[in-house]
Amino acid sequence: MKQNQWLVLAGFVVLCLAVGGVSGAITANAVTTWYPTLNKPFFNPPPWIFAPVWTLLYIMMAVAAWRVWLMGEVSKPALNLFFIQLALNFFWSVIFFQLQSPGWALIEIAALWLMILLTTRAFWHIARTAAYLMLPYLAWVSFASVLNASIWWLN
Numbered sequence: 001m002k003q004n005q006w007l008v009l010a011g012f013v014v015l016c017l018a019v020g021g022v023s024g025a026i027t028a029n030a031v032t033t034w035y036p037t038l039n040k041p042f043f044n045p046p047p048w049i050f051a052p053v054w055t056l057l058y059i060m061m062a063v064a065a066w067r068v069w070l071m072g073e074v075s076k077p078a079l080n081l082f083f084i085q086l087a088l089n090f091f092w093s094v095i096f097f098q099l100q101s102p103g104w105a106l107i108e109i110a111a112l113w114l115m116i117l118l119t120t121r122a123f124w125h126i127a128r129t130a131a132y133l134m135l136p137y138l139a140w141v142s143f144a145s146v147l148n149a150s151i152w153w154l155n
Contacts, residue, residue, distance in 0.1 A: 008069060012062035016086065020058050023090050024051075027097035034100050039154035044147060057137045061086075064123060064133035071126050078122035085115035102152040109145050116141055 031047075065082050068075045092112055096105035116138050124131035 005066075005070065009063070009066045012066045012069070013059060016058040016062040016065075017055070019086055019090050020054050023093035027093045030097040030100060035097065038102075038151055041147065041150040041154065043150075053140060057140055060133045061137055064127075064130040067127045067130040067133070068123050075126055078119065078126055081115060081119040081122050085112060085119050088112040088115055096148065102148060102155065106145070106148050106152050109141065109148050113138070113141050113145055 061082075065079060068078050068082070088108065088111055092105055092108050095101055095108050099105075116134065120131050120134040120138055123134060
């Protein structure tokens with residue numbers, strides 16, 4: 001593999017992890033002060049699970065985007081979808097935690113879920129391995145959507 005391909009992979013990994021890291025830093029205070037005061041459903045995961053799950057998902061997303069990027073010019077529309085969903089991923093944390101708005105976050109996560117689905121579908125037509133790498137992310141955001149809806153309902 002060419003050196004620039006490794007650099008692009010590293011760039012995707014850094015970008016995805018940075019989105020998680022920056023959104024985590026912005027919302028850290030609310031995660032420890034506001035979020036614990038909310039009523040949550042019985043299936044709410046323990047707090048320690050989120051960091052490792054998101055780290056793995058961000059790495060898988062990065063590898064998926066890289067695999068699509070390797071396909072050249074045909075990948076541009078699919079990568080545009082990827083970057084849109086990545087931005088929506090970032091803003092969900094801000095809306096839910098920083099703005100403390102589960103209702104608006106529920107609307108936003110629906111848009112995020114749809115963009116992940118469209119991205120995965122676009123990836124499928126370019127590099128199937130990339131689409132498979134996006135499926136755990138889609139599953140986790142599906143779960144997060146149900147969790148978000150439940151928290152909104154209970155509060």
